[in-house]
Amino acid sequence: xxxxxxxxxxxxxxxxxxxxxxxxxxxxxxxxxxxxxxxxxxxxxxxxxxxxxxxxxxxxxxxxxxxxxxxxxxxxxxxxxxxxxxxxxxxxxxxxxxxxxxxxxxxxxxxxxxxxxxxxxxxxxxxxxxxxxxxxxxxxxxxxxxxxxxxxxxxxxxxxxxxxxxxxxxxxxxxxxxxxxxxxxxxxxxxxxxxxxxxxxxxxxxxxxxxxxxxxxxxxxxxxxxxxxxxxxxxxxxxxxxxxxxxxxxxxxxxxxxxxxxxxxxxxxxxxxxxxxxxxxxxxxxxxxxxxxxxxxxxxxxxxxxxxxxxxxxxxxxxxxxxxxxxxxxxxxxxxxxxxxxxxxxxxxxxxxxxxxxxxxxxxxxxxxxxxxxxxxxxxxxxxxxxxxxxxxxxxxxxxxxxxxxxxxxxxxxxxxxxxxxxxxxxxxxxxxxxxxxxxxxxxxx
Amino acid sequence: xxxxxxxxxxxxxxxxxxxxxxxxxxxxxxxxxxxxxxxxxxxxxxxxxxxxxxxxxxxxxxxxxxxxxxxxxxxxxxxxxxxxxxxxxxxxxxxxxxxxxxxxxxxxxxxxxxxxxxxxxxxxxxxxxxxxxxxxxxxxxxxxxxxxxxxxxxxxxxxxxxxxxxxxxxxxxxxxxxxxxxxxxxxxxxxxxxxxxxxxxxxxxxxxxxxxxxxxxxxxxxxxxxxxxxxxxxxxxxxxxxxxxxxxxxxxxxxxxxxxxxxxxxxxxxxxxxxxxxxxxxxxxxxxxxxxxxxxxxxxxxxxxxxxxxxxxxxxxxxxxxxxxxxxxxxxxxxxxxxxxxxxxxxxxxxxxxxxxxxxxxxxxxxxxxxxxxxxxxxxxxxxxxxxxxxxxxxxxxxxxxxxxxxxxxxxxxxxxxxxxxxxxxxxxxxxxxxxxxxxxxxxxx
Ligand SMILES: Cc1cc2nc3c(=O)[nH]c(=O)nc-3n(C[C@H](O)[C@H](O)[C@H](O)COP(=O)(O)O)c2cc1C
Ligand SMILES: Cc1cc2nc3c(=O)[nH]c(=O)nc-3n(C[C@H](O)[C@H](O)[C@H](O)COP(=O)(O)O)c2cc1C
Numbered sequence: 001x002x003x004x005x006x007x008x009x010x011x012x013x014x015x016x017x018x019x020x021x022x023x024x025x026x027x028x029x030x031x032x033x034x035x036x037x038x039x040x041x042x043x044x045x046x047x048x049x050x051x052x053x054x055x056x057x058x059x060x061x062x063x064x065x066x067x068x069x070x071x072x073x074x075x076x077x078x079x080x081x082x083x084x085x086x087x088x089x090x091x092x093x094x095x096x097x098x099x100x101x102x103x104x105x106x107x108x109x110x111x112x113x114x115x116x117x118x119x120x121x122x123x124x125x126x127x128x129x130x131x132x133x134x135x136x137x138x139x140x141x142x143x144x145x146x147x148x149x150x151x152x153x154x155x156x157x158x159x160x161x162x163x164x165x166x167x168x169x170x171x172x173x174x175x176x177x178x179x180x181x182x183x184x185x186x187x188x189x190x191x192x193x194x195x196x197x198x199x200x201x202x203x204x205x206x207x208x209x210x211x212x213x214x215x216x217x218x219x220x221x222x223x224x225x226x227x228x229x230x231x232x233x234x235x236x237x238x239x240x241x242x243x244x245x246x247x248x249x250x251x252x253x254x255x256x257x258x259x260x261x262x263x264x265x266x267x268x269x270x271x272x273x274x275x276x277x278x279x280x281x282x283x284x285x286x287x288x289x290x291x292x293x294x295x296x297x298x299x300x301x302x303x304x305x306x307x308x309x310x311x312x313x314x315x316x317x318x319x320x321x322x323x324x325x326x327x328x329x330x331x332x333x334x335x336x337x338x339x340x341x342x343x344x345x346x347x348x349x350x351x352x353x354x355x356x357x358x359x360x361x362x363x364x365x366x367x368x369x370x371x372x373x374x375x376x377x378x379x380x381x382x383x384x385x386x387x388x389x390x391x392x393x394x395x396x397x398x399x400x401x402x403x404x405x406x407x408x409x410x411x412x413x414x415x416x417x418x419x420x421x422x423x424x425x426x427x428x429x430x431x432x433x434x435x436x437x438x439x440x441x442x443x444x445x446x
Numbered sequence: 447x448x449x450x451x452x453x454x455x456x457x458x459x460x461x462x463x464x465x466x467x468x469x470x471x472x473x474x475x476x477x478x479x480x481x482x483x484x485x486x487x488x489x490x491x492x493x494x495x496x497x498x499x500x501x502x503x504x505x506x507x508x509x510x511x512x513x514x515x516x517x518x519x520x521x522x523x524x525x526x527x528x529x530x531x532x533x534x535x536x537x538x539x540x541x542x543x544x545x546x547x548x549x550x551x552x553x554x555x556x557x558x559x560x561x562x563x564x565x566x567x568x569x570x571x572x573x574x575x576x577x578x579x580x581x582x583x584x585x586x587x588x589x590x591x592x593x594x595x596x597x598x599x600x601x602x603x604x605x606x607x608x609x610x611x612x613x614x615x616x617x618x619x620x621x622x623x624x625x626x627x628x629x630x631x632x633x634x635x636x637x638x639x640x641x642x643x644x645x646x647x648x649x650x651x652x653x654x655x656x657x658x659x660x661x662x663x664x665x666x667x668x669x670x671x672x673x674x675x676x677x678x679x680x681x682x683x684x685x686x687x688x689x690x691x692x693x694x695x696x697x698x699x700x701x702x703x704x705x706x707x708x709x710x711x712x713x714x715x716x717x718x719x720x721x722x723x724x725x726x727x728x729x730x731x732x733x734x735x736x737x738x739x740x741x742x743x744x745x746x747x748x749x750x751x752x753x754x755x756x757x758x759x760x761x762x763x764x765x766x767x768x769x770x771x772x773x774x775x776x777x778x779x780x781x782x783x784x785x786x787x788x789x790x791x792x793x794x795x796x797x798x799x800x801x802x803x804x805x806x807x808x809x810x811x812x813x814x815x816x817x818x819x820x821x822x823x824x825x826x827x828x829x830x831x832x833x834x835x836x837x838x839x840x841x842x843x844x845x846x847x848x849x850x851x852x853x854x855x856x857x858x859x860x861x862x863x864x865x866x867x868x869x870x871x872x873x874x875x876x877x878x879x880x881x882x883x884x885x886x887x888x889x890x891x892x
Contacts, residue, residue: 028617064625076556079525133643171474179510197579
């Protein structure tokens with residue numbers, strides 16, 4: 001079989017464009033509406049996407065005046081979506097900085113069981129002091145420390161997910177023996193950040209553990225991805241940059257002793273689709289016209305760690321900005337945004353317009369053919385194993401993609417036409433089920 | 447309308463009897479089978495129960511040889527069950543000792559939204575060092591300390607659930623204003639156990655917050671219930687003891703300045719039902735015959751904090767046992783078990799048989815009429831506002847109850863015959879929706 005695309009539907013309330021909620025078609029209460037999300041999930045399943053994905057952070061972000069704020073907790077929402085769908089993978093974001101391994105490992109195992117092996121975890125370390133202060137921590141933990149904790153978190157979680165061997169349940173009613181205690185392996189972990197003594201209180205799940213996804217783009221983030229990640233989300237503006245990122249990540253993965261094919265790289269794309277290019281551009285302009293610029297300025301000042309009132313709407317960014325390594329928060333996003341503004345000499349207003357759609361992800365306006373061409377180019381030129389599809393407006397943007405771009409990708413042999421018999425998320429991404437670290441290696445059988 | 451019973455289905459894998467999994471009818475993999483639980487939930491809904499309930503603890507309990515061990519995480523499972531049911535309340539156990547308020551408050555708010563106002567929280571402080579050691583704590587926290595943390599947890603959680611006023615969302619598309627920042631109230635909490643600065647990242651839910659349930663029976667536990675609980679689960683062996691508990695709890699609630707009618711007391715009952723009394727007793731005997739006594743002895747030694755090998759199967763309990771206040775764990779369960787053994791002069795074997803069904807809850811074997819009589823007696827004699835129904839074998843025990851006991855209770859006017867228009871769990875329990883602590887009191891309108 002020829003290599004095929006992996007598509008992930010990145011779902012965000014009324015869409016990725018920050019002004020999407022203001023369009024007449026949008027439901028401003030969609031962020032807490034299960035039916036809205038179930039409809040999106042079924043649309044993505046109609047498009048034979050590999051998975052859908054929910055971003056998250058454990059704090060209320062900024063002013064609620066700006067746009068739909070707050071969201072259903074992702075693992076909770078994905079559990080409900082598991083019952084509304086049959087095939088599609090379900091990737092939830094959860095923070096290693098503000099969870100404990102025992103509880104989180106168990107919740108992912110439970111979702112994996114309930115969904116029949118469709119769970120994935122977008123592992124994030126959570127930037128920002130706002131989140132820290134909701135968990136009794138006054139200062140944002142240092143970037144390096146957050147990644148050190150994340151690595152220990154993963155090691156413990158992997159032990160917990162392996163703490164039941166696959167055949168630990170005997171179910172011998174006659175003898176009155178339900179399980180085999182010899183196949184239960186308490187982690188007995190005592191580390192820098194965590195102490196976890198006992199085995200998980202849920203058996204090993206269909207996938208062994210959820211698909212591990214990661215999106216950190218800093219040095220620490222890429223090192224972490226090379227070690228643990230099976231799929232990587234990334235924001236890239238040009239095919240050249242994306243190719244460099246792709247090659248770098250595959251090389252790091254190989255250097256970490258893993259098969260580079262076992263990490264799938266998915267850049268994000270915000271497809272603004274029209275039946276003509278002009279129609280697509282008009283749709284893009286309509287969205288941009290709905291941006292409230294005073295919010296955009298405040299957000300940009302926050303990202304760049306500038307005092308309020310520093311930026312002027314019709315001027316360039318200031319020549320002097322804090323260096324990347326002074327940013328303890330979303331470091332690589334900072335670099336990307338500053339790079340974009342400098343490269344294209346954008347005013348603050350123009351930069352806000354460009355970021356309004358995808359917050360740093362590639363926005364691509366065009367016809368379905370043009371969107372398919374862009375996807376095919378990146379895919380065949382070593383820039384991507386697939387894409388994070390980020391519709392600017394939901395549900396319409398996803399429907400348009402599925403109805404008009406998906407058929408083209410299928411006709412070109414780039415996308416499955418049906419799900420087929422393989423069921424788990426890891427199988428969809430072409431990855432093997434992980435062996436249990438405590439189990440005796442299986443003997444080769446004839 | 448005459449006062450009616452509140453029924454809660456306490457679901458536990460293959461049933462509450464510890465040997466239930468060994469019966470031919472039982473599925474030993476039921477503990478991780480969503481379809482099993484969805485079937486139970488629909489059966490309870492057919493019986494117009496108020497709610498169903500899942501117990502929990504964040505550790506693997508004892509040896510897996512004994513009986514089905516591990517369980518799907520309750521909030522996750524209940525989210526899936528929310529989509530499989532329409533009316534029934536969904537009560538999840540979660541620990542105040544091993545969760546953080548921000549994450550847990552958000553998860554309950556999310557379940558409440560997804561279920562349309564059907565979420566409930568069984569608030570537990572989690573006894574035992576096994577759980578502590580899964581969260582980096584070497585020693586079991588002291589009983590009083592666990593309750594002090596629980597009280598602060600509740601205060602923070604209540605602030606978080608009120609941090610959005612009900613009308614915080616404005617959704618003014620034309621003006622580009624989604625929410626009203628003046629109606630968002632960050633807790634800014636700095637206490638002994640928790641620091642929580644910001645507002646919750648999910649709007650106020652249909653019930654305001656989940657129904658608050660509690661089951662602590664120690665002095666601290668009852669004081670906590672009087673202050674916060676809207677429903678109380680309890681294990682009582684005799685109607686006299688249950689009446690005393692009921693009167694005590696209502697008095698404490700009134701003394702705490704709350705309406706005693708706003709806390710519903712639900713003792714547990716394990717109904718072993720037969721079409722004749724002899725058939726019921728034979729069923730009870732069949733279950734007892736499947737008990738593996740060596741496990742029962744080990745469990746009892748654990749509860750009583752005795753060294754392994756202390757107890758003899760055909761002897762009475764030792765005359766000397768640790769006093770109740772030396773037990774930092776499940777204190778009231780200890781008192782109940784010792785009291786039962788002493789009062790009825792039970793051997794260890796007999797005690798294990800009695801505990802096998804309900805772990806200290808009342809086991810009642812009889813015909814549907816007799817079960818209905820027992821329920822009516824307790825209900826009308828000031829011992830209960832309803833019951834925690836704990837079928838010894840599942841699903842059959844719940845089906846038998848719904849098909850044969852429920853019609854009798856309905857015929858006597860003690861139980862609703864249909865759910866009617868009121869939808870939230872709190873409405874089912876006859877409780878008002880809580881006001882928001884930050885909102886201006888509503889003006890009386892004509
Ligand atoms: C597609 C995509 C989705 C992301 N989703 C989240 C998220 O849900 N929560 C979060 O805290 N960070 C999220 N991030 C941020 C990354 O996890 C990471 O923190 C960021 O790229 C900065 O990299 P660094 O942490 O290595 O400095 C996302 C990034 C990308 C590219
Ligand atoms: C019906 C019922 C259900 C209970 N469920 C749980 C549970 O799921 N998890 C838990 O840790 N404790 C559970 N308990 C124990 C109580 O929360 C409480 O810890 C116990 O009754 C001892 O009381 P105390 O904590 O006040 O000493 C339950 C008790 C009863 C009566």
